[in-house]
Amino acid sequence: MRHVFIVADDHPLFRGALKEILSSRPDGAEIVEAADFDEAAAALAANPDADLMLLDLAMPGTSGLTGLALLRADHPTVPIAIVSATEEAGVIARALDLGAAGFIPKSAGFEEIRRAIAALLSGETWLPADFVLGERADPETADLIQRIRTLTPQQTRVLTMLARGLLNKQIAYELGISEATIKAHVSAVLTKLGVDSRTQAVIRLSKLGLDPERGITAG
Template sequence: MSPVFVVADDHPLFRGALTEILRSLPEPPTVVEAEDFDSAAAALVAHPEADLMLLDLAMPGTSGLSGLALLRAEHPGVPIAIVSGTEDPAVVTRALELGASGFIAKSSSLDEIRAAIAALMRGEVYLPKGVTPGVERDPEVGALIERLKTLTPQQTRVLTMLGRGLLNKQIAYELGISEATIKAHVSAVLQKLDVDSRTQAVISLSKLGLDLDAARAV
């Protein structure tokens, strides 16, 4: 049975290029493509035993690392490598802290991408040449990352929607659960993040660097 890879990128040309690279591997995988975050999440639901996901940080439907945090919480057994136009060491560090298995720069050559895939399939952590993740220099951000790791998948999903500016009623509709349940989730999220309001929760996420406008432009 061939391996299953999910390629999640909103740029058709780059997504197609990744797919062609994957299909040229010695053991060509089944490739599932996703053009936005919702279809990426649906792809993992449909293929929970996927061998690897290549995830763009700047797709419609999510902001930067928040998508990674959500998918890692929901599918802890699927390796997820970030594919991004940014090589900022701080972003790389935070991606790894949030559970990424590797980080591939979009400026990489075809051979480098093949080498990255091979390393990831061996269970190794792959990073771009010359990029070394450091230690989180901001103690507040480091503490926030640890708090994010304590959220359940549903709480992470709710937090992501708060970051999108959705109201409790809208979140309840999207998730198909009661508004009272959403209120309970929001309260739990605020407690775990050690903040007093939804606004403070969103501000905390911005400190983590979840809204990567520079990456979204690439």
């Protein structure tokens, strides 16, 4: 069966390496490339039945785990595996908590990446061989992750833009909806996060590494 893959990474050489690995699969592969977050989101929207997305943590348009949170909210059925130069246990654990199907280090060799992709296509979770899963998250972080999961896709988009410091008018323009609707979304987001202001929401996100300005930015 021919699989559909989305490769989202802003480094052309690494995208090329992943394409070579995927193209060598015996069952063939249709590969959609994305060089920034907007292209990644558009690729998922155009291929909602994709078998797997390989997502870099640091692409233009988003930082850290923000992109993962947003894409998971928009497309909960498509497996998304992180492919990153970051190999910190805390980053891997948070990615898993936010719904990542696996975590492939960019330092992995071609054969290891092939095995990872095969495992992911079989529905398995793939993690670095030396990763030891300890305590997944402290109670505050676990609560925040659970609250983020209650957001609708549109509310997640609004939250991401709030974290970027955009005003209601700017968010309304980017999403193509009325400012009054944005105000309603902002109110709902603050309620679901259990905070009283935008500032508090951004502070909470920064603790999870979702703040685009202060979040995890290693590729």
